[in-house]
Every structure is written in structure tokens, then in C-alpha cells.
């Protein structure tokens with residue numbers, strides 16, 4: 150159905166159901182080869198989507214940060230996607246926020262959002278139109294994939310840049326955005342975030358209710374990742390269309406505030422929505438005290454501050470260069486910390502998929518890695534390793550049809566529903 154596939158195609162050696170002895174290494178190897186061959190075929194046929202990947206600011210999709218080459222600084226680039234058989238990705242127009250919920254803050258955030266929209270448009274329009282395409286509907290995803298190009302979609306992470314101007318939702322839609330994550334890790338004018346313990350609105354604000362209605366009207370998917378549990382229940386109650394959690398895990402397995410409870414997972418299923426399981430280690434498995442200590446020490450040593458990400462927009466070239474050096478050191482040292490205090494791996498990631506399937510059902514699960522925003526685990530550390538997920542799902546007894554649902558069919562169904570529900 151599409152593109153050049155580089156993975157080996159193995160002959161179908163039927164040994165399942167035979168009297169193969171578990172202790173016969175030759176037969177074990179054959180069984181493993183057959184599993185991988187089958188996974189390969191399923192993976193090729195599936196439309197594989199990732200609902201959440203972060204991008205840099207103005208430097209993304211320039212010669213300095215080219216997603217068209219195998220870029221060692223990126224976990225998601227077009228080459229890794231191709232290698233791993235990944236068909237499409239939602240790139241995040243993430244915007245941080247200033248603590249003040251005021252007009253100057255909103256204005257600056259809107260401008261920062263525009264910089265990221267431009268970066269994605271540059272990627273698909275000027276830089277690599279031969280390799281990828283900006284896609285704005287689920288039907289378009291299939292068409293694009295059939296031509297062998299990567300489908301690039303846009304999600305806005307944080308509703309803060311909307312400010313108090315509802316018409317920006319339509320504007321972002323017109324620029325290609327198909328979901329908005331209502332908040333990031335701080336409360337905003339729309340709703341409470343899962344981050345701070347003390348609520349600000351006690352769920353959705355009055356303005357937030359209008360935002361939900363306007364997103365329904367426009368046909369913009371509502372993303373409930375990052376928002377507080379109370380905000381989640383408010384959204385579920387009033388949204389006229391199914392919602393998504395673009396990158397979250399299961400609280401029953403790891404009590405991080407970014408994860409969803411079993412009740413939330415079942416509610417998401419009743420709502421017709423989808424939870425996209427995140428591949429970020431410290432969400433999937435609590436950090437050990439030793440790991441936490443090592444992380445804190447490293448951040449202190451390098452002078453990292455909470456919420457410093459958005460400040461990069463305003464940096465001079467020199468400051469930026471300095472920041473790049475610090476970041477390179479950070480990445481190197483993180484590798485050491487990861488080796489010494491291992492966090493979640495592929496198996497833990499798929500444990501979260503299992504749990505979500507158990508609570509919400511197979512029709513309500515997908516994948517949202519958070520690559521280049523903290524995501525990446527052993528076994529699924531960048532898009533080139535995406536086949537490993539399919540192999541593990543197959544190993545656990547998921548059928549080809551179920552795997553296709555997880556990799557993209559569920560998300561595309563919700564997207565279609567949201568389109569249908571708009572006025």
C-alpha cells in the first residue's frame with residue numbers, strides 16, 4: 150500500500166500449534182522469527198500515528214534543526230519515522246505561560262504559537278514537501294500515507310495563547326491545528342491543570358465552558374491531557390463531541406498527576422473518546438528516590454529552572470548557543486542517569502496499554518509518545534523503534550485488527566466524530 154519498506158521479510162515458518170518444545174532453541178528462534186515477520190506485516194498495513202511530539206521554536210525546520218535528515222538531536226524526524234514505519238505525527242504547537250493570566254502574557258504566547266505554526270508550515274510547505282504533507286482530516290491521512298509521504302498534523306498544547314479571544318480557535322484551526330490541549334502544567338484562564346495542588350477555578354472556568362463549546366462548533370478535538378481531574382469531568386459533561394487525551398498514562402499503575410484514573414478511562418470510553426498512551430518514563434513508573442535525587446542534582450548543577458522552556462524564544466544567538474551546550478551536556482548526563490537508575494521500558498509502556506484496554510476497551514486506546522518533550526523509553530526511544538511496540542503487542546496476544554486500532558484507527562474515528570459533530 151505504501152513506501153519502501155526496509156525491514157527484512159521472513160518466510161512464514163508455521164510452528165505455532167506444533168508440538169515445539171519450549172527448551173528447543175532452534176524452534177524458539179523460528180517462533181521468534183515468525184512473530185517478528187507477522188508483526189512486520191501488521192505494522193506495514195496499519196496506519197501508525199503518534200498524537201504528540203514536541204518541536205523547537207523558530208529554529209525547527211531550518212538548516213540548524215532539520216527534521217528531514219536523521220537528526221541526532223531529534224527523536225522524531227522524517228528519516229526515523231520512515232525507518233520505524235511511522236505514518237503520521239501530531240507536532241505540538243506548545244506554548245508556555247507567564248504566571249499572570251493577563252493580556253500582555255496572552256499576546257506574547259499567541260506570538261510564540263505563531264512561530265511554531267510557521268515552523269511546521271515551513272517543514273511541510275518549503276523544506277520537505279517531497280517527504281511529508283500537512284494533513285487536516287482523517288481521510289487525508291490515508292491519502293497521504295498511500296503516496297508514501299509522512300502525514301504531519303498539528304495540535305496546540307496549552308489553551309493559554311487563546312487568551313480571552315474565542316476567535317483564535319477558528320484561526321488556529323485554519324492554520325491546521327486539529328486539537329488543543331486545554332492547559333499545560335499550570336492553571337490557565339480555561340481550566341485547572343493537573344499540576345498545582347491548589348485549584349484556581351475548581352475545574353473549567355466560565356470562559357473554559359465557552360472554549361469547549363467553540364471547539365465543538367469549529368470541529369477542533371479537545372485534549373484533556375494535562376488538565377485536572379475536576380476539569381476532566383466538567384469537559385466530559387459538556388462536550389458535544391468525543392475527546393482525546395493526547396499523551397497520558399494510567400494512574401492505577403503509576404500515581405503521577407498526569408495519568409488518568411480507571412474511572413476516567415471508563416468515562417472516556419463512554420464518551421467515545423480515546424486515550425493515547427504516553428511513552429514518558431517518569432509518568433509510566435515512579436522514579437526511585439535515588440533517581441529523583443540524581444535528576445535534581447543535575448538540574449541544579451546546570452542551572453535549570455522550572456518553566457524555563459518558553460524563555461528560549463527571547464534568547465540572543467549567544468545565549469542560545471550557551472543553552473545548546475548546556476542541553477547537550479544534559480542529554481549526555483541523562484544517559485548516565487538512565488543507565489544507573491533505569492526507568493520504565495517498552496514492557497511497562499505496554500502494561501499501560503493493557504490496563505487502559507482493560508478499563509476502556511480496545512476501541513479507545515492509542516499512542517502519543519511525547520518524543521522531544523521528555524518522552525522515550527528503552528525499547529521505544531525514538532520513532533525508528535516503533536516496530537518494537539507492534540512486536541510486544543503481538544506477543545501479548547493482540548490481533549492484527551486490534552493493533553491497527555491502537556496505532557491509528559481509534560484516533561481517526563474520534564477525529565471523524567468531532568468533524569461530524571461540528572456545526
Ligand SMILES: [Zn+2]
Pocket residue numbers: 306375396519522
Ligand atoms: Zn505535555
